[in-house]
Amino acid sequence: MTKRVFNFNPGPAALPLEVLEQAQAEMLDFKGTGMSVMEISHRSKEFESVIQTAEADLRELMGIPANYKVMFLQGGAHLQFSMIPMNLRAAGASADYIVTGTWSKTAVKEAKKLGATRVAANTEADGFKGLPASLDLDPKAAYLHFTSNETIHGVEFFKEPVPPAGVPLVCDSSSDFISHPIDVSKYALIYAGAQKNAGPSGVTIVIERDDMIERTPENLPVMLDYKIMATSGSLHNTPPCWSIYMVGLVLQWVKKMGGLTAIEKTNRTKAELIYNAIDNSGGFYRGHALPDARSIMNIPFRLPSEELEDAFVKEAKKNDLIGLKGHRSVGGMRASIYNAMTVEGAQALANFMAEFQKKNG
Amino acid sequence: MTKRVFNFNPGPAALPLEVLEQAQAEMLDFKGTGMSVMEISHRSKEFESVIQTAEADLRELMGIPANYKVMFLQGGAHLQFSMIPMNLRAAGASADYIVTGTWSKTAVKEAKKLGATRVAANTEADGFKGLPASLDLDPKAAYLHFTSNETIHGVEFFKEPVPPAGVPLVCDSSSDFISHPIDVSKYALIYAGAQKNAGPSGVTIVIERDDMIERTPENLPVMLDYKIMATSGSLHNTPPCWSIYMVGLVLQWVKKMGGLTAIEKTNRTKAELIYNAIDNSGGFYRGHALPDARSIMNIPFRLPSEELEDAFVKEAKKNDLIGLKGHRSVGGMRASIYNAMTVEGAQALANFMAEFQKKNG
Numbered sequence: 001m002t003k004r005v006f007n008f009n010p011g012p013a014a015l016p017l018e019v020l021e022q023a024q025a026e027m028l029d030f031k032g033t034g035m036s037v038m039e040i041s042h043r044s045k046e047f048e049s050v051i052q053t054a055e056a057d058l059r060e061l062m063g064i065p066a067n068y069k070v071m072f073l074q075g076g077a078h079l080q081f082s083m084i085p086m087n088l089r090a091a092g093a094s095a096d097y098i099v100t101g102t103w104s105k106t107a108v109k110e111a112k113k114l115g116a117t118r119v120a121a122n123t124e125a126d127g128f129k130g131l132p133a134s135l136d137l138d139p140k141a142a143y144l145h146f147t148s149n150e151t152i153h154g155v156e157f158f159k160e161p162v163p164p165a166g167v168p169l170v171c172d173s174s175s176d177f178i179s180h181p182i183d184v185s186k187y188a189l190i191y192a193g194a195q196k197n198a199g200p201s202g203v204t205i206v207i208e209r210d211d212m213i214e215r216t217p218e219n220l221p222v223m224l225d226y227k228i229m230a231t232s233g234s235l236h237n238t239p240p241c242w243s244i245y246m247v248g249l250v251l252q253w254v255k256k257m258g259g260l261t262a263i264e265k266t267n268r269t270k271a272e273l274i275y276n277a278i279d280n281s282g283g284f285y286r287g288h289a290l291p292d293a294r295s296i297m298n299i300p301f302r303l304p305s306e307e308l309e310d311a312f313v314k315e316a317k318k319n320d321l322i323g324l325k326g327h328r329s330v331g332g333m334r335a336s337i338y339n340a341m342t343v344e345g346a347q348a349l350a351n352f353m354a355e356f357q358k359k360n361g
Numbered sequence: 362m363t364k365r366v367f368n369f370n371p372g373p374a375a376l377p378l379e380v381l382e383q384a385q386a387e388m389l390d391f392k393g394t395g396m397s398v399m400e401i402s403h404r405s406k407e408f409e410s411v412i413q414t415a416e417a418d419l420r421e422l423m424g425i426p427a428n429y430k431v432m433f434l435q436g437g438a439h440l441q442f443s444m445i446p447m448n449l450r451a452a453g454a455s456a457d458y459i460v461t462g463t464w465s466k467t468a469v470k471e472a473k474k475l476g477a478t479r480v481a482a483n484t485e486a487d488g489f490k491g492l493p494a495s496l497d498l499d500p501k502a503a504y505l506h507f508t509s510n511e512t513i514h515g516v517e518f519f520k521e522p523v524p525p526a527g528v529p530l531v532c533d534s535s536s537d538f539i540s541h542p543i544d545v546s547k548y549a550l551i552y553a554g555a556q557k558n559a560g561p562s563g564v565t566i567v568i569e570r571d572d573m574i575e576r577t578p579e580n581l582p583v584m585l586d587y588k589i590m591a592t593s594g595s596l597h598n599t600p601p602c603w604s605i606y607m608v609g610l611v612l613q614w615v616k617k618m619g620g621l622t623a624i625e626k627t628n629r630t631k632a633e634l635i636y637n638a639i640d641n642s643g644g645f646y647r648g649h650a651l652p653d654a655r656s657i658m659n660i661p662f663r664l665p666s667e668e669l670e671d672a673f674v675k676e677a678k679k680n681d682l683i684g685l686k687g688h689r690s691v692g693g694m695r696a697s698i699y700n701a702m703t704v705e706g707a708q709a710l711a712n713f714m715a716e717f718q719k720k721n722g
Contacts, residue, residue, distance in 0.1 A: 005395035009402050012602055020389055020397050027385040028378070034366035034681065036381050038561035038607070041370050041684065074435035074563070075584045078598040082582035113580050195599055200399035202435065202563045202601030219474050221443035223436045237439040238556055240563030241373055242603055246399070320395065323402065 006345035009323030010151055010298060011175065011196040014340040019249040037245045042238050050241075051234065054248035061251060061260055064184050064207060069230035071206040072244050074223075077103070077174045080191045080204060081110035084170055087216050087226045088189070089115055089142040096120040096141040098161060101128045101150025102329060103172060111145075120144065128153040130290040139164040143188060149176035149295050151196070152327040154288055154334070156295035160186050168212060176297050177205070178254060179339055180264035188212045194243060196297070197339045199250050203243035254339065263339055264296075270337045270346035271296040277353040284357045288330055302332035308360055309333065315356060321349055367706035370684030371512055371659060372536065372557040375701040380610040398606045403599050411602075412595065415609035422612060422621055425545050425568060430591040432567040433605050435584075438464070438535045441552045441565060442471035445531055448577050448587045449550070450476055450503040457481040457502040459522060462489045462511025463690060464533060472506075481505065489514040491651040500525040504549060510537035510656050512557070513688040515649055515695070517656035521547050529573060537658050538566070539615060540700055541625035549573045557658070558700045560608035563601045615700065624700055625657075631698045631707035632657040638714040645718045649691055663693035669721055670694065676717060682710055 007014035030037040033046055040046050055070045064070065073079070084107075089095045094116035097108045100123050111117040118141065121132030128150065137144065144163040148171050149156040156176060160183075163169050168188030177192035184190065189208045195201035208226055216227035223229075228236050234244075257263055275294060278285040278301055288300040303309045309332050313325050326334040337346055368375035391398040394407055401407050416431045425431065434440070450456045455477035458469045461484050472478040479502065482493030489511065498505065505524035509532050510517040517537060521544075524530050529549030538553035545551065550569045556562035569587055577588035584590075589597050595605075618624055636655060639646040639662055649661040664670045670693050674686050687695040698707055 002389045003393065003395040004389065007396050007400055009396075009400065012400055012403060012599065014400055015397060017389070020399075024385050024388040027388070028363045028365065028381055032364065033683075034364040035368050035370075035683070036376060038373055038381075039368055039370065039375050040373060042373060042562070074437070074440070074601070076435070076598045079435070079582070079584040082584065110582055113582060193599065200603050201403070201599045202604055221440070221471055221474060223440040223443065237437045238373065238554065238562045240435070240601060240604065242561050242607075243563055243601065246603075322394075322396070 005320040005322045006341070006348055007322050008335045008337065008341070008349065010327070010334060010336040011193070012201050013196050013336060013338050015200070015246070016250065016253045016340045019246070019253050022249055023246060038242050042235055042241055047241060050245050050248055051239070054244060054251055057248065057251040057255060058205070061178060061254055062182070062184055067210045068184065069208050069210065069213060071208070071226070071229045072234040072239055072247070073204045073206055073229060074202070074240055076201070076204055077172055077191060077193045078106075078110070080172070080206065081107045082114065083224050083226065084143070084145065084189065085111045085114045085117070086220060086224055088168070088170070088212060090215070090217070091115070093142040094118055094138060094140070096138050096144045096167070098132060098135065098144070098146040099124060100131060100147060100155050101153035103150055103152070103174070104145070104147040107145060107147065107172060128155060129288060130155065130293040131157060135161060137164050137167070139167065141167050143168040143170045145170045145172070147172040149173070149297050151175040151298050151336070152300070152330060154295040154298040154300045155293045156297065168209075176295070178260060178263070179267050179297055181260040194247050196336075199247035200243050202240045203247060205247070266343060267296045267337070267339065269343055270341060271299065273343075273346045273350040274299050274335055274337065274353070277350040281353070281357055284361050285353060288332075297338060298334055298336045300326050300330050300332060300334040306331075311360065312356055316352060319348070319352055321352055366681040366683045367702070367709055368683050369696045369698065369702070369710065371688070371695060371697040372554070373562050374557050374697060374699050376561070376607070377611065377614045377701045380607070380614050383610055384607065399603050403596055403602055408602060411606050411609055412600070415605060415612055418609065418612040418616060419566070422539060422615055423543070423545055423568075428571045429545065430569050430571065430574060432569070432587070432590045433595040433600055433608070434565045434567055434590060435563065435601055437562070437565055438533055438552060438554045439467075439471070441533070441567065442468045443475065444585050444587065445504070445506065445550065446472045446475045446478075447581060447585055449529070449531070449573060451576070451578070452476070454503040455479055455499060455501070457499050457505045457528070459493060459496065459505070459507040460485060461492060461508060461516050462514035464511055464513070464535070465506070465508040468506060468508065468533060489516060490649060491516065491654040492518060496522060498525050498528070500528065502528045504529040504531045506531045506533070508533040510534070510658050512536040512659050512697070513661070513691060515656040515659040515661045516654045517658065529570075537656070539621060539624070540628050540658055542621040555604060555608050557697075560611050561604050564604035564608060566608070627704060628657045628698070628700065630704055631702060632660065634704075634707045634711040635660050635696055635698065635714070638711040642714070642718055642722075645722045646714060649693075658699060659695055659697045661687050661691045661693060661695040667692075672721065673717055677713060680709070680713055682713055
C-alpha cells in the first residue's frame with residue numbers, strides 16, 4: 001500500500017489526496033487526447049478548458065466581481081513584490097506597506113529598490129507577534145500593501161486594514177488564499193503563490209481590478225506587465241501548464257468540500273485543536289503569535305528547551321507527523337494546516353503534543 | 362489500455378513515455394516520503410537531491426565546464442529576453458542581436474525597451490528561410506545574442522556565429538536544447554525554456570559563465586538577478602519544483618538513451634525521414650527553410666493549397682498524428698520532432714505524407 005503521512009510543511013505543502021489520485025490517473029492520457037496535460041499545447045482547446053475552468057471556479061469560490069481579472073503568473077510572490085510597484089506606483093509616487101513579519105518586510109525591501117516606499121506600521125520591535133495597533137497612513141499613497149497571513153510568524157489579519165479613501169488595497173495572500181471567504185471588492189489587487197492552499201509551486205495567482213490594470217505603464221518587459229498578462233488570459237507566452245492544471249483540480253476539490261465558508265469552518269476546527277493543545281499545556285507549549293492575531297494556517301510554537309524541540313521533531317516524524325520544524329528566524333515548531341490538512345491530521349498532532357508533554361513535561 | 366498518440370506539438374511537447382510512467386508511479390509517495398514531490402519542502406534533503414542531480418546530469422550530458430553556473434528559473438524564454446539586457450548590458454552599452462525568426466525578433470523587441478540594441482543581421486526580408494550570409498558586428502557590444510533554433514521558421518544554426526574577440530556569445534536554445542552536443546565553452550550564457558526537449562513548461566534553464574555573473578548590477582529585483590539566483594542554487598525562493606523534477610527525469614532518460622551524441626543521431630534519422638518525404642514529393646510538399654538551414658527539431662512545410670493543408674491536419678489526426686498545424690505566421694504544417702519523438706513516430710508521419718500525396722497529389 002502507498003504510504004502517506006500527515007504533512008505539516010509550510011509550502012510546498014500537502015495536496016488533497018484525491019487531487020493527486022486524479023492527476024496520477026490521467027497522467028498518460030488527459031481527457032482522451034492520448035497525451036499528458038504537460039504535452040498538449042497551451043493554445044489547444046483542452047488546455048483552454050483547463051485554464052478557463054480554473055478561473056471560473058476561482059471566481060465562483062471567491063465571489064470575484066466581473067471588473068476584476070484573474071492571472072496565472074510565474075515567479076512566486078517574490079516577483080510580485082517587484083511587479084506591484086512597477087505596475088501600480090507611478091514615477092515619483094510613494095506606496096505604503098504594513099509590516100507584520102518576514103514576508104511583508106521582504107516586500108518592502110523589493111519595493112524600495114524601485115521607488116518611494118513608506119512603512120505605515122511595523123510590529124518587528126514586538127517580535128512580529130501581533131497586528132499593528134494603529135496605522136500611519138499616507139492619504140496620497142499609490143497603494144497600501146499588507147500581508148494577510150505571515151507564514152513564518154503565524155500572524156493573520158481576519159479583517160482588512162482600511163486604507164484612506166481612494167488608496168487601493170493590495171494584499172499578499174499567499175498563505176491564507178482560499179482558506180476563508182473574503183470580500184474581494186475591498187481589494188485592488190490580491191496575489192498568492194499557489195504552493196500553500198491552491199496547488200503546487202510554479203504558479204502565482206493575481207486578481208486585479210480593471211482600473212488598476214489601466215495604471216500599467218507603457219513599455220514594461222512583457223513578463224512584468226499586468227496589462228499584457230491580463231488581456232492575453234495569461235497566455236501571452238507558455239504558462240506553467242501543469243501547475244495551473246493542479247490548481248484547477250484543487251479548486252474543484254474546494255468546491256466539492258462546500259466552498260470557502262465550509263473550508264473556513266474546518267480550518268478553524270483544525271486550528272482550535274492545536275491552539276487548545278498549546279493553551280492547555282500549562283506553559284509547556286508557548287505559541288508565538290498573540291491570541292487575537294493567531295493564524296488559522298500556520299501555528300509556530302516553542303517548547304521549554306531546544307533539546308525538547310529537537311526531540312519533538314524526531315518523535316513526531318516517527319509518528320508520521322512531518323514538516324513541523326519551525327523557521328530558523330522564530331525557532332521551535334510550526335504546524336502549517338492548510339486546506340488539504342485533514343481534521344484527522346490536526347487531531348493526530350494534538351494527541352501527539354499531549355503524549356509528548358506527558359512523557360517530557 | 363491507455364491511449365497514446367504521436368505528438369508533433371511544438372511545445373509544450375511530447376515527453377518520454379517512461380518519464381511519465383515514473384512520475385505517475387511515484388505521484389503519491391516520492392521516494393518513501395509518504396508525500397508527492399509537489400508536497401515536500403524545496404529545502405528538504407529529498408528535493409535538494411532532485412535539483413542537484415538534475416544539475417549534475419545536465420553538466421555531464423552537455424560537458425558544462427566548472428566555471429559555469431546552472432539555474433532553474435521561471436518566466437520562460439520571454440523573461441530571459443529582459444533579464445539578459447538587465448544583467449549583462451551595462452548602462453549606456455549596446456548589445457548585438459542576430460534575427461533569424463520570430464523568437465530572435467521578439468528578443469530584440471524586449472531588449473530595446475531597456476537600452477541600446479543593434480541588429481547584426483536580419484533575414485526577415487527573405488522570409489526567415491535561412492541563416493544570415495554575413496554579420497555586421499559591433500566589436501564593443503555587451504554581447505552577441507542569437508537563437509540557435511527558430512521554432513516557428515524551422516531554421517537552425519549548427520555552428521555558432523563567431524562574435525568579435527571579447528564579445529560574449531548569448532544563445533536562446535529553447536527549441537534545440539540537449540538535442541545535439543555543443544561546446545559550452547564558446548558561450549557566455551545559454552538559456553532554454555524546458556517545454557521542448559527538456560521537460561514540461563514552467564521552468565527555464567540558464568547556464569551562465571562566472572565572469573558574466575559578476576556583471577550583475579546592484580539592486581536588481583531579486584527574481585531578475587542572476588547573481589542571487591546562481592549563488593542560491595535557484596533556491597532563493599520556492600522554485601517550480603514539479604517542473605524541475607520532470608526535467609531531472611528527462612535528463613536521466615537522455616543519459617539512458619546514450620547522451621547527446623546518440624540523441625543527435627536519432628534526431629537526424631527522424632528529420633531525414635520527413636525531409637526525404639518533402640524532397641521526394643516532386644514539389645507537393647514544400648519545406649519552408651532553405652536546405653542548409655533546415656532544423657532537425659521543427660519542420661514547417663506547405664502543401665499545394667490551404668484546402669489540402671486543412672485536409673492533411675484532419676486526416677493526420679485520424680491516424681493519431683497530432684499537433685501538425687503550422688504557426689499562423691508561416692501557415693501550413695509543422696512537424697516538431699524533439700528528443701521524445703520516436704523514430705517510429707517520424708516514420709509514421711513520413712508514411713502518412715506519402716499516402717496523403719498518393720490520394721491527393
